[in-house]
Amino acid sequence: MDVSEQSQALLEFFKALADANRLKIVGLLAREELAVEQIAAILDLRPSTVSNHLSYLTHVGLVSARPQSYYNVYRLELGALHEMARSLLSQETLQAAAEGVDVDAYDRKVLKNYLGPDGRFKQLPMQFKKMQAVLRYVVNVFEVGRQYTEKEVNELLGQYHEDTAQLRRELVEQGLMAREGGGGKYWRI
Amino acid sequence: MDVSEQSQALLEFFKALADANRLKIVGLLAREELAVEQIAAILDLRPSTVSNHLSYLTHVGLVSARPQSYYNVYRLELGALHEMARSLLSQETLQAAAEGVDVDAYDRKVLKNYLGPDGRFKQLPMQFKKMQAVLRYVVNVFEVGRQYTEKEVNELLGQYHEDTAQLRRELVEQGLMAREGGGGKYWRI
DNA sequence: AAACTAATTCGACGTTCATCGAAATAATTC
DNA sequence: GAATTATTTCGATGAACGTCGAATTAGTTT
Numbered sequence: 001m002d003v004s005e006q007s008q009a010l011l012e013f014f015k016a017l018a019d020a021n022r023l024k025i026v027g028l029l030a031r032e033e034l035a036v037e038q039i040a041a042i043l044d045l046r047p048s049t050v051s052n053h054l055s056y057l058t059h060v061g062l063v064s065a066r067p068q069s070y071y072n073v074y075r076l077e078l079g080a081l082h083e084m085a086r087s088l089l090s091q092e093t094l095q096a097a098a099e100g101v102d103v104d105a106y107d108r109k110v111l112k113n114y115l116g117p118d119g120r121f122k123q124l125p126m127q128f129k130k131m132q133a134v135l136r137y138v139v140n141v142f143e144v145g146r147q148y149t150e151k152e153v154n155e156l157l158g159q160y161h162e163d164t165a166q167l168r169r170e171l172v173e174q175g176l177m178a179r180e181g182g183g184g185k186y187w188r189i
Numbered sequence: 190m191d192v193s194e195q196s197q198a199l200l201e202f203f204k205a206l207a208d209a210n211r212l213k214i215v216g217l218l219a220r221e222e223l224a225v226e227q228i229a230a231i232l233d234l235r236p237s238t239v240s241n242h243l244s245y246l247t248h249v250g251l252v253s254a255r256p257q258s259y260y261n262v263y264r265l266e267l268g269a270l271h272e273m274a275r276s277l278l279s280q281e282t283l284q285a286a287a288e289g290v291d292v293d294a295y296d297r298k299v300l301k302n303y304l305g306p307d308g309r310f311k312q313l314p315m316q317f318k319k320m321q322a323v324l325r326y327v328v329n330v331f332e333v334g335r336q337y338t339e340k341e342v343n344e345l346l347g348q349y350h351e352d353t354a355q356l357r358r359e360l361v362e363q364g365l366m367a368r369e370g371g372g373g374k375y376w377r378i
Numbered sequence: 379a380a381a382c383t384a385a386t387t388c389g390a391c392g393t394t395c396a397t398c399g400a401a402a403t404a405a406t407t408c
Numbered sequence: 409g410a411a412t413t414a415t416t417t418c419g420a421t422g423a424a425c426g427t428c429g430a431a432t433t434a435g436t437t438t
Binding site for chain 3: 210235242258260
């Protein structure tokens with residue numbers, strides 16, 4: 001299944017259970033199979049309303065219908081429910097919900113405010129989260145897998161702001177770059 | 190927690206995740222902590238909208254806020270999420286959603302149609318599900334833990350309908366009563 | 379064949395709710 | 409202290425959705 005399809009299925013699953021009466025229907029079907037008419041009587045709803053709810057739940061795959069004589073008997077699909085619950089326990093499922101969104105939108109907004117037309121920062125932001133956006137931007141001047149002397153680092157950072165020392169220090173603090181213990185060698189993570 | 194409170198909490202949990210943008214927020218927070226402004230930029234929403242969503246998610250216990258400098262950083266409460274997912278795997282949780290509903294409403298509706306003013310059935314229903322309602326009603330003339338001869342069974346069932354043989358046979362078929370292998374002893378389950 | 383029962387579909391109504399802008403609150407920076 | 413930044417609250421608006429009644433379809437009983 002595609003990632004966008006997966007997040008779409010997750011959303012529709014929650015929407016299917018986000019109504020009081022639909023949730024009651026699922027609870028009733030967890031006890032025994034029931035026909036539309038029976039559910040309507042129990043919940044004091046019109047059959048057409050219950051039919052709509054069951055149609056929704058069927059579309060999501062939570063219930064299924066079995067024709068018996070001239071009416072339909074609905075049953076709960078426990079497998080689909082458990083599979084959904086289990087996928088909620090995995091980290092990737094939730095992150096997939098945020099797939100396709102523009103995660104760099106905030107960084108761009110910050111850079112637009114602080115970056116001058118000459119490509120230099122007028123001043124470095126005070127706020128932690130904004131400074132992070134700046135650092136994620138300037139770290140791109142360094143290639144991965146290559147070592148730099150402190151002098152080289154300062155020269156490259158100098159095109160962005162005069163306070164190269166602060167930039168260098170925070171890059172290391174944020175874990176975007178690393179420094180060899182005693183010597184002056186830097187490299188990008 | 191009370192049963193009705195539990196089903197209420199379950200419903201609000203689903204409603205909290207039944208919105209596309211709220212689901213995306215949860216997905217984003219599954220990757221890293223974020224402030225309101227950042228989420229608003231990423232999802233292209235106004236900060237007030239995001240604040241409302243986060244207020245909802247906080248109320249349900251899915252996220253929590255940590256004040257930093259003069260803004261709030263929100264983080265996902267993985268524990269609450271996993272606890273909810275795990276409870277979905279248990280049978281009792283869903284049945285609790287249908288607690289407090291009138292499960293006998295359909296049976297009463299059927300009995301009202303078939304039961305005469307003298308307490309006897311004018312005729313026995315053809316439909317399976319309606320016959321079940323009748324059987325669940327007539328089985329109450331028998332005490333649990335006591336044995337009856339076939340003659341006693343027929344006399345007790347006779348007050349409801351003349352066709353005691355059918356009633357007796359279906360009571361056993363539906364598992365509401367049991368019969369000793371060779372002899373003529375019956376008892377209620 | 380006619381009457382009956384169950385379920386679904388469709389259109390309409392009313393409520394809920396997501397979204398926004400404006401105002402208010404609070405904390406920080408210059 | 410004044411201006412800035414981030415967040416929250418509140419009222420309004422528009423869209424989404426649950427509910428119902430009427431009409432339709434399908435299957436059953438007599």
